[in-house]
Amino acid sequence: MSILVFVEQRDGKLRSVTHEALSEAARLAPALGSPVVGICAAAADPGLASLGAYGANEVRLAANAAFARHDAAGYTAAVVAAAQELKPAAILFPASAIGRDLAPRVAARLGVGLAADCTALAAVGGKLHATRPVYAGKATQTIGFLKSPAMASLRPKVFAAMSPTGATATVVSQNFSYDAAASRARVTGLTAGEGGKLDLTEAEVIVSGGRGLKGPEHFNLIEDLAAALGGTVGASRAVVDAGWRPHGDQVGQTGKTVSPKLYVAIGISGAIQHLAGMSSSRCIVAINKDGEAPIFKVADFGIVGDAFEVVPALTAAVKKLNAHG
Amino acid sequence: MLQVVCIKQVADTETRVKTGADGKTLDPNGVTWIMNPYDEFALEQALRVKEAAGAGEVVALSMGGAGVQTTLRNALAIGADRAIHLRLDGPQPDSLQVARALAAEIAPLNASIVWLGKQAVDDDQAQVGPMLAELIGAPCVTVVAKFELAGEKAMVEREIEGGREVVEVTLPAVFTADKGLNEPRYASLKGIMAAKKKPLEEKPAVPGDPNLEILSMQLPPPRAAGRIVGSGVEAVPELVRILREEAKVI
Numbered sequence: 001m002s003i004l005v006f007v008e009q010r011d012g013k014l015r016s017v018t019h020e021a022l023s024e025a026a027r028l029a030p031a032l033g034s035p036v037v038g039i040c041a042a043a044a045d046p047g048l049a050s051l052g053a054y055g056a057n058e059v060r061l062a063a064n065a066a067f068a069r070h071d072a073a074g075y076t077a078a079v080v081a082a083a084q085e086l087k088p089a090a091i092l093f094p095a096s097a098i099g100r101d102l103a104p105r106v107a108a109r110l111g112v113g114l115a116a117d118c119t120a121l122a123a124v125g126g127k128l129h130a131t132r133p134v135y136a137g138k139a140t141q142t143i144g145f146l147k148s149p150a151m152a153s154l155r156p157k158v159f160a161a162m163s164p165t166g167a168t169a170t171v172v173s174q175n176f177s178y179d180a181a182a183s184r185a186r187v188t189g190l191t192a193g194e195g196g197k198l199d200l201t202e203a204e205v206i207v208s209g210g211r212g213l214k215g216p217e218h219f220n221l222i223e224d225l226a227a228a229l230g231g232t233v234g235a236s237r238a239v240v241d242a243g244w245r246p247h248g249d250q251v252g253q254t255g256k257t258v259s260p261k262l263y264v265a266i267g268i269s270g271a272i273q274h275l276a277g278m279s280s281s282r283c284i285v286a287i288n289k290d291g292e293a294p295i296f297k298v299a300d301f302g303i304v305g306d307a308f309e310v311v312p313a314l315t316a317a318v319k320k321l322n323a324h325g
Numbered sequence: 326m327l328q329v330v331c332i333k334q335v336a337d338t339e340t341r342v343k344t345g346a347d348g349k350t351l352d353p354n355g356v357t358w359i360m361n362p363y364d365e366f367a368l369e370q371a372l373r374v375k376e377a378a379g380a381g382e383v384v385a386l387s388m389g390g391a392g393v394q395t396t397l398r399n400a401l402a403i404g405a406d407r408a409i410h411l412r413l414d415g416p417q418p419d420s421l422q423v424a425r426a427l428a429a430e431i432a433p434l435n436a437s438i439v440w441l442g443k444q445a446v447d448d449d450q451a452q453v454g455p456m457l458a459e460l461i462g463a464p465c466v467t468v469v470a471k472f473e474l475a476g477e478k479a480m481v482e483r484e485i486e487g488g489r490e491v492v493e494v495t496l497p498a499v500f501t502a503d504k505g506l507n508e509p510r511y512a513s514l515k516g517i518m519a520a521k522k523k524p525l526e527e528k529p530a531v532p533g534d535p536n537l538e539i540l541s542m543q544l545p546p547p548r549a550a551g552r553i554v555g556s557g558v559e560a561v562p563e564l565v566r567i568l569r570e571e572a573k574v575i
Contacts, residue, residue: 096486105465108456144539150542185493257449317561
């Protein structure tokens, strides 16, 4: 019994979430099933043999000219065909925008359960157990699968990709049937984010601003610090609801749940919904005028002070550090 | 044009989560129940589509115990024309069970659009929309941040990493709404009065066999108490030193 992994590419380039999912499959393989087989839907081979270095024994290419762009119905047909042929013990997806869109369709087609956005997987007595956050991280639940295959999507940045080996994967063609012309939903274009801004869920460093910044015009303080730290900008719900920042920037229960290496919360008091979304960050720094603010209860390090004074000083100090190494 | 809005009743986002006696699910004691916040955007968009067309019907659909009717009445007060309550008591079903029960009800309605929130803020699975679409054989766009309708085609934008995909969809179709799609309205007093007279039909849900089992629910270990490095600008050099030498994050 194999483990099947959805191999995600965009614009003909393999995405790092794929390495993470394959590496986790390879770790589970001795207890759960082998070989590790990738399934990739693409217009042309994006270099699938290289995935052997991340634990794939074989990668199947489902090729269709329509797959130059995300094609949910077509990707579903490709993964379902591979699953029906291989009868894997488990199917893993990255919990990316594509993976979270695709995995439920495949699960419904196969008539099995799916655990979404998992942060830990384990093989217990030859069965997959999946641990995943609920209530935006206020708790986690562990899920067992009553039907086969077990299906899970893996939160980006949580599962470490293995150090690449010298191995290469066998690339084979996947048989599947899909008529792109008959599809009733078609991706016709992409709008770039703000200058290709890195998504919060994929960022190593996030600098978030809250109402303490007093107005959208002061977010340049946040942007400057984020740029100095090589990170991306986040925001509290209050700031998004006030229209200072787009919703894509919101961290918390009705925004994104994030786990960066470093999370800097500036002028954010720390409502329970916000804390839920960021408290799994590795290191949390809070800068806030109010020393009693709840944010300091989850922060590793804090400065009590005026953001308008502290943040520019911090940005300057980080820049100096970068310049001198 | 008939539109169905699937609504889940969830614990208020202010809830401090505690594990119930079963060790697997939320302790419901003291919990306030609300309409899933993402479903508010779904309902609002359905109402806007109906208003733009000048005709049509918006049906609010929800599954769960008797308490769900409070949330359905709220949907009626906000503007839905009628409501269907798929009655299911006992433990919360898994996503595929929910999708199956909703699909059994929705398929015969021949709706032009089925709306859902992009995810429920309790289990955060984000699965019911695309699963439902598969079961009723409709195209689906998830995490919709912008929506425009022109005849039988919808031009929508969905959030992806670092940007948005523009998708053209032919109705009938399923959409899941993201925050930012619109600004939801509140129920007016007039709406609340009118809602009392709107039809709310109760039917048994047909979820089928479970596909998943929850083995346990855990609360995250509390973070160790942090350290206030100091006050004001004077504390900056020490913070930078700590982040570099102790935490090793910069």
